[in-house]
Amino acid sequence: MLEVSNLDVVYGRTHAVKSVDLRVESGEIVTVLGANGAGKTSLLRALHGAVKPTGGKVVFEGRNLTSQSPAARVASGMVLVPEGRQIFVSMTVHENLLMGAYLRRDGKEARDLGAIYDRFPNLAERKYASASSLSGGEQQMLAIGRALVARPRLVMLDEPSLGLSPLFVERLFGLLGELNRDGISILLVEQNTTMALEVASRGYVLELGKVVLEDTAAALARNTALTEAYLGGGHMPETAGA
């Protein structure tokens, strides 16, 4: 479904992503792990088109999207849920969701918005409330809901559990599993290694912009010593956002 080959991203003198090869098969949840500064966010920015890669290829469902605009990528079915729950704070919940449907012209947006409200009853209750009045967890649900309105086949998430309460982290990972069962492939960038490996089928570990490990999630989870060495030794990040 998504095939990334030999991808390079250079900002000025920083070589943030170094010849990364990565693929997501249809129906998979793939996680990308790594310590701060490992190049995870740069990788996602290149995948969604905010930065032009200096080399390599991004192919989605057989289409070469390497030099395509972010809009073209959204239109072809891959969306990014950015880090830090970046919702439109001056808008209502409903208006945020409408923005998610920005590229839709099929006239069925209303039905899909209804489906989002069924999935997130909290959001339905606060439909016309200012998005800035939502709690952190609800804002994350809104950010995910907004991405879903675009009818993606691949959702990329950048550290969605960051700063959420343990209860919402549980709900978030439950939701990712649910979406996956509904047929959406997921590329999940996380610092919460344990949870990410639980929900994912395969994983990549990045260090200093390079893929240093690539295996099934189960194998990565067993190989904790190696994983932790690359993730910044021992300090398990799931306590960070409690």
Add this chain to the structure above:
Amino acid sequence: MSGYLAGIIAILSINIIFAYGIFLAVASGQLNLGGVGFQAVGAYAAGLLSASLGLPVALTLLAGAVVAGLVGVALAFPILRTRGVYLVLATFAFAEVVAGIILNTDALGGAMGMSVPGYVEWQIPMIGAILVALLVFYLMATRFGLTLRAIHDDEDVSELMGVSIRNVKVAAFGLGAALAGLSGAFYAHNFGYIEAQSFNALVSIYVLLYVLLGGTQTAWGPLVGAAFFTLLPEVLREVLPALKDFFITLFGGVPDGSRPDESWRFVILGVLAVGFMAIRPEGLVTRTMVERLTFRRPSSRFKEVTE
């Protein structure tokens, strides 16, 4: 209707149209401090077509808007590469260039100015202002309006949704320039005479002030801002003598009945402007205020409730 009142309605209508032009740019996060440049382009386009070709007013008004809009779109592509204070300076410089060109072009009357035939009274500018206000209210209720707000909020996230930021910004800037040009065309036909000196930097600053102090979140902002700051100096003209007498008595003096200096009106205007910025930094009319007044969204009353 007295000539004085007719004059005020005409100026008010022109200012409202002008303010909506700047509002469209500001609503998409672009501070346009060169508004008067577009107004001048519209005024001279209408004036020239009217004086030299004798076109009817309906056509010259349209031409003023179209020419200024095209200049706006042409300028938007290079100018939108700049951001923040550089965008402000670039738009400001544009207005200075326009004034320079007018002063040095004999066909436009140079420093002498230019008479514009085809006088329109207050009624047509007023109808124009109402139509422009309705247009902008409508635009802000569409997907385009929502997109402007999204870009104003966060350009990066808007891009994630698939918004082509540059196209939307160019459209907003160009349409705003067209409205500024339309206000200039109305000005030309209402005053009957245009000269480069009337299109000075102060006018750009005033109109931006109308928009920022009126509020940039809803289409009510420019309407309220332009009305308030156009009418206030006129109201002050009436109440200033009384105000002066009041302050003299307050400090134990005896009013001598002389008229206060006119510049006091602008001192009061300035103080009010600073005061508004301090008390209502989002502008006089905010989105929350409109929602509260219209009662259309009952559930927003519960927005303070958290779990």
